[in-house]
Amino acid sequence: MNNSIWNLDTTNNIKELKKDLDIDILIIGGGISGISICYNLINCHKKVVLVEANKVGSGITSKTLGKITALQGHYQDIYNKYGYYITKKYYTSQLEAINLLTKTIIDNKIDCNLEKTAAYLYSSAEATTKKLQEEFQLMQKIGFTNITKENTLPNKEKYPYIISDTNSYTFHPLKYINSLKKIISKNKIDIYENTRIISIIKKDNYYICKSNNGIIKTNKIILACHYPFFLFPYMMPLKVTLEKSYIAAKKEKYYNFSALNKNDKESFRFYKNLTTTYKIFQYGTHNISFNNNYKKHFETLKNKINNWNYLWSNMDIMTGDYIPLIGKIKENFYLATGYNTWGMTNGTLAGKVISDLILKNENTYEKLLDPNRKIYSHWLLAIGSSMYSFTKEKLLPQKKWYNKKIVFDKINNQDVAIYYDNYGIKHPVLRKCPHLKCQLLFNEEEKTWDCPCHGSRFDLEGNVIAGPSNYDIKVK
Numbered sequence: 001m002n003n004s005i006w007n008l009d010t011t012n013n014i015k016e017l018k019k020d021l022d023i024d025i026l027i028i029g030g031g032i033s034g035i036s037i038c039y040n041l042i043n044c045h046k047k048v049v050l051v052e053a054n055k056v057g058s059g060i061t062s063k064t065l066g067k068i069t070a071l072q073g074h075y076q077d078i079y080n081k082y083g084y085y086i087t088k089k090y091y092t093s094q095l096e097a098i099n100l101l102t103k104t105i106i107d108n109k110i111d112c113n114l115e116k117t118a119a120y121l122y123s124s125a126e127a128t129t130k131k132l133q134e135e136f137q138l139m140q141k142i143g144f145t146n147i148t149k150e151n152t153l154p155n156k157e158k159y160p161y162i163i164s165d166t167n168s169y170t171f172h173p174l175k176y177i178n179s180l181k182k183i184i185s186k187n188k189i190d191i192y193e194n195t196r197i198i199s200i201i202k203k204d205n206y207y208i209c210k211s212n213n214g215i216i217k218t219n220k221i222i223l224a225c226h227y228p229f230f231l232f233p234y235m236m237p238l239k240v241t242l243e244k245s246y247i248a249a250k251k252e253k254y255y256n257f258s259a260l261n262k263n264d265k266e267s268f269r270f271y272k273n274l275t276t277t278y279k280i281f282q283y284g285t286h287n288i289s290f291n292n293n294y295k296k297h298f299e300t301l302k303n304k305i306n307n308w309n310y311l312w313s314n315m316d317i318m319t320g321d322y323i324p325l326i327g328k329i330k331e332n333f334y335l336a337t338g339y340n341t342w343g344m345t346n347g348t349l350a351g352k353v354i355s356d357l358i359l360k361n362e363n364t365y366e367k368l369l370d371p372n373r374k375i376y377s378h379w380l381l382a383i384g385s386s387m388y389s390f391t392k393e394k395l396l397p398q399k400k401w402y403n404k405k406i407v408f409d410k411i412n413n414q415d416v417a418i419y420y421d422n423y424g425i426k427h428p429v430l431r432k433c434p435h436l437k438c439q440l441l442f443n444e445e446e447k448t449w450d451c452p453c454h455g456s457r458f459d460l461e462g463n464v465i466a467g468p469s470n471y472d473i474k475v476k
């Protein structure tokens with residue numbers, strides 16, 4: 001199975017839940033969101049626990065590019081929808097997040113390859129040059145500091161229009177959150193890994209959360225699990241879409257910059273560890289419900305970046321207005337997700353905003369990020385995307401690009417798909433995602449079964465490796 005460049009083996013110090021708990025605050029999910037929220041609650045004098053279904057940092061955060069920047073390429077989209085004030089507010093939220101993140105790293109002397117690395121936004125097509133010019137003018141208007149116009153990237157590539165932002169960074173995301181995990185644990189907050197919350201029931205003024213390892217009674221719940229696994233109360237599948245991208249890392253000369261191509265969503269950065277330097281390159285972004293021939297996307301990426309050393313895919317939640325969903329969704333129930341592929345800043349911001357809400361401190365971004373705001377046009381797309389992939393995969397279950405390695409069959413009256421590996425060994429799994437019964441698609445490059453409706457992923461043996469599904473697809 002191909003893997004992300006960031007994968008760190010922390011198997012040795014995993015602590016699982018082994019008893020029932022009665023606590024004040026439960027954080028579900030140990031990615032950058034959950035860990036940042038937990039870090040901000042260290043001194044809150046309440047009983048706080050974080051549970052993580054797999055290992056801390058094993059989710060979307062383990063597959064990110066690790067850029068920390070406010071140069072995200074969507075200020076015009078926000079401006080067209082909400083106008084000047086909200087656009088400026090979003091920019092200041094990103095600036096605050098960059099300051100918080102870098103301050104946390106410096107204050108705690110965290111070794112996570114943090115580098116001040118200018119970010120560039122460019123366009124390779126003349127057609128988008130005008131859009132970039134407008135983006136630059138808008139950024140100036142909302143008070144963006146440290147930006148300039150360029151026409152050459154530091155590696156000497158020339159483009160018709162380039163915006164550079166020197167207040168940007170890159171880092172190693174997993175070294176960062178694993179260091180925060182250690183700091184949190186030293187401050188006597190328990191983090192339980194391999195502990196998946198399976199159901200939540202409201203009783204009087206508390207919640208009962210059932211996990212695979214024990215029952216947790218808690219007053220407050222913070223969902224930092226990327227895509228929540230239940231339908232009610234929030235009805236996530238009706239509100240958001242998911243975008244998937246393909247990433248490769250290859251050994252290459254180091255340059256101290258990162259870049260994002262506005263017109264074809266190509267994005268890259270450089271990374272150096274003690275011995276080697278890499279270029280990390282992302283390409284081929286699509287809504288997970290459409291255009292989901294994974295094999296073709298990986299082929300296209302490989303054609304662009306040959307001799308790769310790491311290869312993987314990742315996906316993130318899109319909200320429709322490029323502003324995340326962070327805050328209270330109902331009494332004592334909080335959500336932190338929907339980062340539109342900018343989770344290093346927004347996950348950090350979630351740490352501050354959610355902890356402020358819980359501790360009843362004022363936070364200037366509460367209204368901006370309100371997860372209960374209504375984005376009707378995107379909700380239509382979200383429903384349409386789910387329905388499309390649900391129906392299409394039902395009608396056309398046999399895909400040519402499976403390369404004849406997949407056979408559909410029935411075992412014990414259950415619909416199964418069997419993958420034959422290169423040694424002819426069979427790997428049978430159930431065909432449908434336990435979340436909302438969508439037909440799964442095989443991702444041959446990463447050897448996973450991926451859901452084209454809401455993004456759940458399973459390994460070859462049927463173990464769930466990414467939600468919203470809470471259940472495996474093992475054949476019984």
Ligand SMILES: Cc1cc2nc3c(=O)[nH]c(=O)nc-3n(C[C@H](O)[C@H](O)[C@H](O)COP(=O)(O)OP(=O)(O)OC[C@H]3O[C@@H](n4cnc5c(N)ncnc54)[C@H](O)[C@@H]3O)c2cc1C
Pocket residue numbers: 028029030031032033034051052053054055056057058059060061062063064065066067068069195196197198224225226229243244245246247282313314315316336337339340341342343344345346347467470
């Ligand atoms: C291709 C790509 C490139 C990106 N590059 C960048 C970048 O350069 N800079 C940037 O700022 N952002 C980037 N992002 C976005 C960023 O990676 C994500 O927004 C961010 O990592 C999401 O973090 P999270 O903590 O919300 O989710 P996750 O990291 O997925 O954490 C959620 C955790 O919850 C756990 N969980 C799920 N269900 C349960 C349950 N029932 N019980 C217990 N635990 C559970 C999961 O196991 C998981 O570990 C990129 C995204 C993509 C797709």
